[in-house]
Amino acid sequence: MxxxxxxxxxxxxxxxxxxxxxxxxxxxxxxxxxxxxxxxxxxxxxxxxxxxxxxxxxxxxxxxxxxxxxxxxxxxxxxxxxxxxxxxxxxxxxxxxxxxxxxxxSLDAIAADTTGEQREAGELLVVTDARRREVYWARYLNGVRVAGPEVRRPADVPVGEAVAIAGSAAHVDDFDLPVLPSETxxxxxxxxxxxxxxxxxxxxxxxxxxxxxxxxxxxxxxxxxxxxxx
Missing domain, CATH: 3.30.420.40 (ATPase, nucleotide binding domain)
Structure with a gap:
């Protein structure tokens, strides 16, 4: 196909x-x-x-x-x-x-590109630029979305049990998590x-x-x- x-x-x-x-x-x-x-x-x-x-x-x-x-x-x-x-x-x-x-x-697609890298690692946080000093975010477990999507300031994003992050290169460093190489x-x-x-x-x-x-x-x-x- x-x-x-x-x-x-x-x-x-x-x-x-x-x-x-x-x-x-x-x-x-x-x-x-x-x-x-x-x-x-x-x-x-x-x-x-x-x-x-x-x-x-x-x-x-x-x-x-x-x-x-x-x-x-x-x-x-x-x-x-x-x-x-x-x-x-x-x-x-x-x-x-x-x-x-x-x-x-679109956040699901970013998560899908990381599944092989963090399949056994626990929850994944994905963030993208929402402008106005905010991010769009969602969390995933084994490739399945378990929270979000929502829009919030980085400091207000509920990290939950996330052990890694992917998404916007300009925003992933706002979180104290290992970064996976899937930005968009x-x-x-x-x-x-x-x-x-x-x-x-x-x-x-x-x-x-x-x-x-x-x-x-x-x-x-x-x-x-x-x-x-x-």
Whole structure:
């Protein structure tokens, strides 16, 4: 199965083509192989960068759009403007090509890339940049989310039983935990999270972004209304 994976929930604009196949036995994870990927860290260029990245991946892997079987997109949590670029692009490709579009939590994808490294180590904390001196966070045990996602200041994040951390390089040092080398959602991680649904042929859920708070423009409008008394 050929899957297009995209994510714009973090400052990294990510696109990739992934080959997914069933596990060899019931206890193993599905086989995930990245055929091509593009990652550009630029929080202000999601719209300009993403579609060219997708086309570059298709060209590199020598894959036609008609060869794709499904699309996976990170649904956040993430800032309003960047997040909606990835989701709108994935939805547009899915509609144009008649493909199912599966949304997955972007923090789950980061955790999926660390499973082999910390499988027996206990809980994992994943954090990404939420701006305003805050982070999006979630905790995982053996690859399964057990808390979050939420948005908080680093000092207020409940570390719980976490013994390692992954995610934003600018924020992992705010926590006194060993750092695992998974900073942003990868194409392979995104597809791994959606693998069961993809392989089963299950219809995807509606794409609902995980903003976790109102966009700045909405908040500003509410403050304006409050001051004027309207």
């Amino acid at each position: 050929l899957v297009l994976a995209v994510d714009t929930a973090t400052p990294a604009v990510t696109a990739g083509l992934v080959h997914l196949s069933p596990a060899a036995d019931a206890d193993a994870r599905p086989a995930v192989a990245t055929l091509a990927s593009r990652v550009k860290v630029d929080a202000r260029a999601h719209a300009e960068v993403l579609t060219p990245q997708i086309l570059e991946c298709l060209a590199e892997a020598e894959v036609n759009r008609a060869d794709l079987d499904a699309i996976v997109v990170g649904i956040g949590p993430g800032p309003f403007t960047g997040l909606r670029v990835g989701m709108a692009t994935a939805a547009a490709f899915g509609d144009a090509l008649g493909l199912p579009v599966h949304g997955v939590c 959602p990868s194409p392979a991680g995104l597809v791994t999270v959606a693998a069961r649904a993809l392989l089963s042929g299950a219809a995807p859920d509606a794409l609902v972004p995980l903003y976790l708070r109102r966009p700045d423009a909405v908040e500003n409008s509410f403050r304006t209304l409050d001051r004027t008394g309207v």
